[in-house]
Amino acid sequence: MRLPSTNLGILLFITVLLIAACGLIYELIAGTLASYLLGDSVLQFSTIIGCYLFAMGIGSALSRYIDRGLAYRFVWIELLLGVIGGCSSALLFLAFAYTQGFQLLMYSLVVVIGILVGLEIPLLMRLVRGRYHFRDVVAHVLTFDYLGALGASLLFPILLVPYLGLVRSAMLFGVINVVVALWSTFLFANQIAAVRALRSLCVVVLCGLAIGLVEAKRITAAAEDNIYADEIIFSRDTRYQHIVLTRFKDDIRLFLSSHLQFSSRDEYRYHEALIHPGLSAIPAPRHVLVLGGGDGLAVREILKYPQIESVTLVDLDPEMTKLFSTNPMLTALNQKSFLSPKVHIINADAFPWVDSSTDSFDFIVIDFPDPTNYSLGKLYTTAFYKAVARHLSTQGLMVVQSTSPMFARDSYWCIAETLKQAGLQTYPYHVYVPSFGEWGFVIAGHRDFQFPISLPAGLRFVSVTGLPAMFQFPPDMSPLPMPPNRLNDQVLVRAYDQDWKDISH
């Protein structure tokens, strides 16, 4: 089969336009992913563009060593680009979730793709040089090359990222590369020896990538894209929970088993409110215990007190604490709090640990997921709070994250009552965290709590003058008479379930 020569020119230049777009898309995806996952977008984009252009230069240089079978080799380059570029995004996500070698893989991919893209245009120009004047070839090829780049750079932020996501965008352009490979076997049919075999291979690869495009969702975790508003940049099932990180612009969100834990935009409100009212009220705190809080954000706030000698953090999931100790994007959020020599991480189930430990603490932070089931509900019982209270020093206080007094008013006051029935004095308070709404905490201890007269420098939300207002509850959140939550009668789990049902209906 031979194409009519009138159409040949147009097809040729569309080919240039498409391969230019593909090349740029792979580069943009690598840059975006690196910015999402590693932070510091200026650094990531600069280094990636640099590497990529340099690799293209290598490719162009290498092109002179290819003398025979130009068309055959061009088709092979397109196939390779389709496969490597198409899968690049998925590979990078998987590497981020499951290996320590994300950056190595990323730069390797950028270099390989860059070399292949660098080979494309010189080969193509040599392929068509006999048919046109050299002057026209250069002008047309470069024009369409830059046009393709413009199209790609506009499409990427406006359509591709919002509607397809990074994994499927890469897959889509992989498909385009392979389509180019396939029609090149027709364009240059007379210059390729084993044309049928090559076409078959193209079709097989095309099918593979098309399936990948449709099934790509599974790579980011089975159809859960719909649950989350933003792009999932990390997803892993650990032995204990399902960890998901999403990112939209500067906002990183952590979800544990589909429940939002924080939004990087306003988590400082939550964590300042969790730590400072209680901790600043203790005369000379030295030893702090954190139960839960595997993201290290509460510990970040605790480390603002230089007199503190040790922070013991007990979190069930070693993968969670490891992630927040090693991942650059996340350690940027918690300011490497887990790497402080004062911090001791213990991966254990909280209740048995509290039961068996004999240590004493000046401040105890209880920051567990909400009581959505009876297993978590055990960590909100009189028995648990009694066991925790045994670890309080004479001047000690504890603080409990206690769900929302607005959306789960019954639950909030049930937790407060449970602390009271555990023999503690309670001081309930609440703050507004935009991504959560009104959120509540309870300070509890064997002694009176008095507002601190000073706070660490540099807080963005909690202030000495603002504190008293946090302990005032307007009528729509005011105390409700609730029974305590006990191991043998977990009223809290039922109340919590009912509270959220009432909201959603």
Place this chain on the structure above:
Amino acid sequence: MKASRRQFLQSGSAALIGLSIKADRAIAGSFVNDSFQLGHQLRDRTQFPAPKQVQKRSVVIVGGGIAGLSAAWRLHNKGFTDFVLLEMNDQPGGNSRWGENEITPYPWAAHYVPVPGPKAVYVRELFEELGVLKDDRWEERYLCFSPQERLFLYGRWQDGIEPAVGLTAADRDQFRRLEDHIHTFHASGKFTVPMEVGFSDSTAELDRVSFAEWLRAQGMNSRILNWYLNYCCRDDYGATTANTSAWAGIQYFASREPEEKGPLTWPEGNGWIVRRLMDRIGKFVQPNRMVHRISQTSKGVAIFSDDTEYRAEFVIFAAPTFLGPYLIEGMAPLHVFEYSPWLTANITLEHLPASYGTDPTWDSVVMDSPTLGYVDATHQSLRTHIDRTVWTFYWALAEGTPAQNRQLLLDKDWNYWKEAILRDLERVHADIRQCVSHIDIMRMGHAMARPRVGAIFSAERRSLAEPHGRIFFANSDLSGFSIFEEAQYRGVTAADFVASKLGGHRTSL
């Protein structure tokens, strides 16, 4: 041809789906704690060797179940030390025995105690000593955690074992009427735990009919109500309502006066209590000591066990009372006492079945199953994350005669019972075979006294509850049924009686 073609297609498609087809696990296990060989030596009047040594004790306790251990606990608390407890098995505890694997301790039989009311004075005394009851409050971590019980019916799980979904107006009416009856019986003060406290001849007529007959006479014919009551009788007495006296059926409900949401339970069930008792009086307990003869003289009692003759002033016979005529010289055969055969299994699960259905629950029961369901040994764990666990599976062989069922227990091998258990579980957990790695099975020919019609008010039972010369019977079966509180009551009262007889010489002879 058709079948083979379908098989071929199935195996072919299985190979295509590949990963999604999960193989059943290989299941290990065996019969454990078999003790009938020992018991049958007594039944068959095997010749035992003559004694080679003599030991003197003020008191010998025969049997190390809850009754015997409670007698020892009581004697010890009263300052007595010159006594010994002889236990046939290598592990004391009787129906409160327990086991343990790398995952959790688990019960072999009795796995809870209802929260005792004020009349259960001795149980409260024990629980105060063990820290279960403090300042009139029950320790939270020993009360069964939420969610406690669930029942599978009409293809779904409901909270609680008493059927609450799909009831007709007639069903509801009958449940309400039974509740009214129970309330009246309770208010009469004649149904109590322990049963001796309120026991009254004025309720004798209830012991002359079966619970099933009594229900029929009250016009209570609801299938759901009768299923539920039958379940309760099988659970507590190992017998159907037709084989349980109406008095006992009513006692089950009317004697309870819980002051807290219970019951009390522990991972190893009532084995937890056995362990605490053994901490206190373990040094008096001699396991693997089967008593084969007891003879009374005017001066005392001789107890023969293996090569030792114990000479004692008094014997507390806490072993099941049906063994009495085989051991005690001159004791007449018993006629009224009957015992229910049971089978329990401890099932190790590598993970919960995908079909589990709800939050992990302590006790799961399936309506219309011949078995009693299963109890999760890790439910009382304080951990929030539990993957591997052990289920204790209960099966009172209540249909048919006890003799037939005992024979069935002896005749059928481990594989037969394993399959029967798995098939029962497959009613609600189709994927159970992918989860189970181990099943140990315990067979008990005479697991618990059966309060059949006439047993409670029989002269035989009431006479055994009185001292027999220097022998005091103390097994829970003296109450007519086997529950922890009755066993403990009988053990403690026998010890009190012996202590009062021994009077002055508290220490040693």
